[in-house]
Amino acid sequence: MRILDRYLLRELSVPFALGIALFTSILLIARILKLVEMVVNRGVPFAQMVKLFSYILPAFLEVTVPMALLLAVLVGLGRLSSDSEVVALQASGIGIGRLAVPVAMFAAAVFVLTLALSMYARPWGNSHLRASLYEIVKARASAGIKPRVFNDDFKGLVIYVDQIEPPGDLLRGVVISDTREGETNTVFARRGTIFSSEESQTLTLRLLDGSVYTASANGKGFQDTRFSTYDINLDLNLFVDDPRKREREPSEMGYGELRKAIATKAVAGQDAFEERVEVQRKFAIPFACFVFAALGLPLGIHSTRAVHSRGLATSLTLIFVYYLLLTLAQTFGERGTVAPEIALWAPNLLLALVAAWLIAHRWSGAAPDAPWWPQQVAAFVRSQVSQRS
Numbered sequence: 001m002r003i004l005d006r007y008l009l010r011e012l013s014v015p016f017a018l019g020i021a022l023f024t025s026i027l028l029i030a031r032i033l034k035l036v037e038m039v040v041n042r043g044v045p046f047a048q049m050v051k052l053f054s055y056i057l058p059a060f061l062e063v064t065v066p067m068a069l070l071l072a073v074l075v076g077l078g079r080l081s082s083d084s085e086v087v088a089l090q091a092s093g094i095g096i097g098r099l100a101v102p103v104a105m106f107a108a109a110v111f112v113l114t115l116a117l118s119m120y121a122r123p124w125g126n127s128h129l130r131a132s133l134y135e136i137v138k139a140r141a142s143a144g145i146k147p148r149v150f151n152d153d154f155k156g157l158v159i160y161v162d163q164i165e166p167p168g169d170l171l172r173g174v175v176i177s178d179t180r181e182g183e184t185n186t187v188f189a190r191r192g193t194i195f196s197s198e199e200s201q202t203l204t205l206r207l208l209d210g211s212v213y214t215a216s217a218n219g220k221g222f223q224d225t226r227f228s229t230y231d232i233n234l235d236l237n238l239f240v241d242d243p244r245k246r247e248r249e250p251s252e253m254g255y256g257e258l259r260k261a262i263a264t265k266a267v268a269g270q271d272a273f274e275e276r277v278e279v280q281r282k283f284a285i286p287f288a289c290f291v292f293a294a295l296g297l298p299l300g301i302h303s304t305r306a307v308h309s310r311g312l313a314t315s316l317t318l319i320f321v322y323y324l325l326l327t328l329a330q331t332f333g334e335r336g337t338v339a340p341e342i343a344l345w346a347p348n349l350l351l352a353l354v355a356a357w358l359i360a361h362r363w364s365g366a367a368p369d370a371p372w373w374p375q376q377v378a379a380f381v382r383s384q385v386s387q388r389s
Contacts, residue, residue, distance in 0.1 A: 004094070008102040011076040016110075019068030019315075020061070027060050044136055055129035058121035059251075062114060063323070066288045069110045071315040073103060073296030078310065081301050096363065100297055107293035114286040119255055127252040145171070145194070154234050156180035159205075161192075174207055176232065186213045187230065205232045250278035273340060277333040280344035288322065291348050294355035298362040322347055 035049045077099070080086050086096070145151050151159045157180065162173025171192035178185040189210030194203065207230040214223040250258060258279050265272040299314055325347035333340035 004089075004098070005102040005105070008076070008080075008099065009106060011079060012072045012103070012106050014072075015075040016068050016072035016106075019071035020064055023064035023067045023071075024057075024060050027064060028056070031056055048132070048136065052129065052132055055125040055132060058117055058125040062117040062122050062285060065110060065114050065117065066285065066292055067315070067319050069107060069289050070292035070296050070318060071312065072106070073293055074300045074310075074315050075312075077103075077297065077300030086301055096297075096301060099301070103293050103297055104290075107289050111286050111289040114289055115283075118282040118286055123252050123254050123257075126249070130252065157232070157234070171205075174205075174210070176205075176207075178232070184215050186215075187211070187232075188213075189230065203234045205234055206230070207232065250274045253278070255279065255282060271336060273334050273336045276340040277330055277344060280333070280340050281330065284326075284344040284348055287348055288351075291351045291355060292318070292322075294359065295351060298355070298358040301362065318351070322351060325350065 032053075035052060077086075080089075080099075086099070089099070090096070145159055145161055145164070147161050147164045149160070151161075156178065158177040160175040161171045164171055171194070172190065174187070174189040174192040176187040176189075178187060187207060187210060189207035191208045193206050193208075195206065208228065210227060210230060212225040212227065212230065214225070248257075250261070253261065253275075258275050261275045262272040262279070265275070295318060296315075326344075329338070329343040329346050332338040333343035337343075338346075
């Protein structure tokens with residue numbers, strides 16, 4: 001590797017690392033606050049919170065690593081331009097095309113990293129996150145039922161237990177007020193047990209030898225129903241939206257699992273839009289690294305003093321546009337409005353065309369020293385104002 005390549009790679013590495021830290025921190029703020037709330041208010045151990053954080057991180061890194069690449073190219077090449085090092089290289093016979101070689105090498109390395117995150121780390125993290133959240137919810141639900149205390153952690157239920165026998169799953173003297181169905185049911189039971197189902201991911205309170213009293217709508221009477229066994233499924237929706245889903249989400253599947261799911265649904269005559277979208281997503285986002293590098297090359301080689309602020313502003317604008325297009329494409333693909341194979345690659349294709357246009361103008365020398373879009377916008381605004389005045 002030549003000295004120039006090593007020099008440029010060092011220039012790209014520092015803003016790339018800072019970009020990962022910056023973008024990941026911004027996206028993780030809401031999740032971090034939620035994890036802190038779980039530690040403080042729900043009594044979740046700190047070690048378990050760190051484990052949850054490690055499961056959440058791959059999904060964010062899959063997105064923020066390409067973001068950081070764009071910022072690195074803009075800031076790194078912008079610094080060379082602002083210090084006139086690009087001019088010095090051109091005077092030495094080193095063209096701008098030669099600068100694209102280390103940029104392409106760096107983009108290829110980031111592509112491999114993002115592809116690994118998309119193929120393996122993100123499905124692993126999503127799958128383990130769901131399992132860990134269920135374990136937390138289950139432990140919190142079981143521990144939340146205390147003797148001689150009115151427990152209202154479960155939506156629509158107030159549970160009172162007179163006595164809990166070791167190891168904690170046998171209850172005696174159970175009284176429950178159930179308002180989940182829009183009417184008030186009061187349940188009395190001599191005994192009760194708590195058990196969980198790992199397959200269906202539910203927590204069930206099984207009551208033995210009791211009665212259910214249902215008040216009439218006008219409040220002037222009630223219905224008494226005796227039972228020997230009565231099951232109440234406890235709502236575990238404390239930390240996750242729906243912990244009782246039996247089927248794995250496409251985001252939790254690896255590439256091989258997705259292909260099998262698509263084939264299975266095809267045999268059954270069912271649509272597999274979500275699975276097809278996830279398959280294309282695993283390749284489209286990593287490939288965006290090359291698109292971002294191609295965009296950053298002509299935009300970064302620009303003489304300006306405010307390198308960091310301009311690079312950050314430009315990268316945020318391009319990132320916003322790309323992920324807005326990606327979100328729309330993913331929505332259209334999941335609905336079947338557009339074929340997922342076309343929808344998920346449309347943002348990459350669109351920005352690649354923009355990058356090709358910018359590179360062609362930069363190489364031909366037709367590109368202005370200042371960014372082209374502010375001038376175009378300003379000219380358009382001035383023409384409209386002059387016409388109306």
